[in-house]
Amino acid sequence: MLQNQLFTKTRKEAPKDEVAKNAQLLIRAGFIHKEMAGAYSFLPLGLMVIEKIKQIVREEMNKIGGQEIIMTSLQRKELWEKTDRWDDEKVDVWFKSALKSGGEVGFGWSHEEPITEMMNSFISSYRDLPVYVYQFQTKMRNELRAKSGIMRGREFVMKDMYSYTTSEEAHKKFYDLTKGAYMRVFERAGLGDRTFLTFASGGAFTKFSHEFQTLTDAGEDVIYLHRGKKIAINKEVLLPEVLEELGVKEAELEEVKAAEVGNIFSFGGSKSEQLGLRFNDEKGEAHPVILGSYGIGITRLMGTVVEIFADDKGIVWPESIAPFKYHLIDLNSKERANKIYKALADKGIEVLFDDRDTRAGEKFADADLIGIPYQVIVSERGEAEKTVEVKNRMTGETKIISEEEFVSS
């Protein structure tokens, strides 16, 4: 892509009311635009990152048998009344609106209810199970405060998956499979080293639910980390019997700030009971379907990556979710840079080409702010020997290599 044609521009300053580092940098670099507190539009570079994260998650969910769907945002009052989650005193993040045709609708802040209700159309026998479905949904939450940039939004993208199984054993098997898939997602997105399986309270059906917490000072959570065992404990279950069960001592735990990038939860048969979702077993006896729910905050993950890797010059993207692999920078060597750009484009390699008539200092500052993994500088210095300088944005390392070697690498 030609940077000259990209309609976004970098900015020296973020809006004054923006306090979160992730949003400040993403706004300054032209990835997002702030519509209001907690609601951001995603501009071309930002949408590219979102789509890359979604594709990683999609691949890992498909691998464990997930089928992708997309539910509606509009929610029927009657449905949520069945599970007693319509009332604002029960759920305090609803956006609700009057319907022109009479009555009220809500806007989906979660989707266990409609997906489980829908499964009544598809599940009646043990032969119909298991079913694993997921979606990338724009969730709406009427948050009182939204100060963490894209890490906690009033409108944000979440991958939510739901499992429907016949038994606790079958549920447990898929639940454990999901743990692995989730860790692969965070590893592929560059967060593997600092993301920890975290024990949290489990509700009526199981002792624990599990969170995936990524260490960052920008996180809103406090967890108790056992680095040796690579696990963490949420404050709500920091109890003597839990420590004993997990085989850790309180003194071995570190209190750290973290962001919850994912969570997995077992509902047992409770929600299926409320919504009438039952299956007949081999003997023709009816049982409630066992439900599990599995979330990954797509926009939160993006914000977390920015918070963790950014330095004083700007954003630093891991290659797996960067909008482009290369940032090709032309310094008065347009003919040569053009040739390299075309060679990369022909090979289908993702490259942002800074073809602007701008001073070198501004180009370097913009490239550092935008944070593409490799900056490839084509300048007069390399003219004679036909070389380019390749700078690794994360490590700062640079090397001079021949054009030919670079293009064929």
Place this chain on the structure above:
Amino acid sequence: MLQNQLFTKTRKEAPKDEVAKNAQLLIRAGFIHKEMAGAYSFLPLGLMVIEKIKQIVREEMNKIGGQEIIMTSLQRKELWEKTDRWDDEKVDVWFKSALKSGGEVGFGWSHEEPITEMMNSFISSYRDLPVYVYQFQTKMRNELRAKSGIMRGREFVMKDMYSYTTSEEAHKKFYDLTKGAYMRVFERAGLGDRTFLTFASGGAFTKFSHEFQTLTDAGEDVIYLHRGKKIAINKEVLLPEVLEELGVKEAELEEVKAAEVGNIFSFGGSKSEQLGLRFNDEKGEAHPVILGSYGIGITRLMGTVVEIFADDKGIVWPESIAPFKYHLIDLNSKERANKIYKALADKGIEVLFDDRDTRAGEKFADADLIGIPYQVIVSERGEAEKTVEVKNRMTGETKIISEEEFVSS
């Protein structure tokens, strides 16, 4: 994909309250699920069709210079007050909700206002223009009635594009370019023959806006068609002077029902004036930016295709937007069918494999209902000579060809 693993199932009957043929068939075949009137979830097969349509539109919008973004659904009251489109008496399809932090928000039924407001961050000089941006947005419209299935929703997917240019001439050039891109979209989606550029009223800036109307009895519009000139006229501009300008006679026009699958509209500088979006020209003089707006109803297009091509057996997809190219049907020849499935999968060819233990009649009925372009029947009859029967869903033609020829074709 193995049909056995697909969680959706075909149904003999659609919900009793569903009156639209497109929704009845799409529900029966397992493409969509009705949440409420005008709000449908998209199941795996339905989402595949949506993504194929989006990809066609994306390619054509990128070709004419469009850059993809995604705006928020949440809308600020103050912004829409600037253009006098917040009041329910001015716009009667708003969904609005109270904000926990005080005040009201709306849910986007259109996005000219926020996109134009946002451009204040990126456009200040003629050097920043032109800008063409588009999004695939889930629009929310509080319709009093919604009886046309996915052809008119309370929640639906629309591609909306916006052009920002310096002059009427530059605007006109892009506007005409868009006409061509739109016709290519409808041709690629299988609607080319029956989609007509239709003259409609233009508002303050231009005499006409243009609709793209597809002939179908399921459409909500009535247009006046000139088959010879391949144009149509919307009733609102069916006036003697318009007929004269277009060089057509009233007697040559046919009154037909049609669905508006796209529309393009010129705003001139009016909305930019209201929202303060100006640019400085070469002499440093400020002018309002010229705005154009260009919509394609993605879900409406899908519904229109169903209405037009369906027959008494079910849906018929054009190959370009079908969820799969082949529906492989095993009739007691599982080993052979498996081998063919693997060979196709290895080549990356999209195939739905009916591997279910079900009677032949049910498999055929389901395949006809789902409407995948080519049904490939692997049965005992072809066992000896290793042949398969390939049936074209649209024409009904069948031919017997060798396995080898089919797999390598």
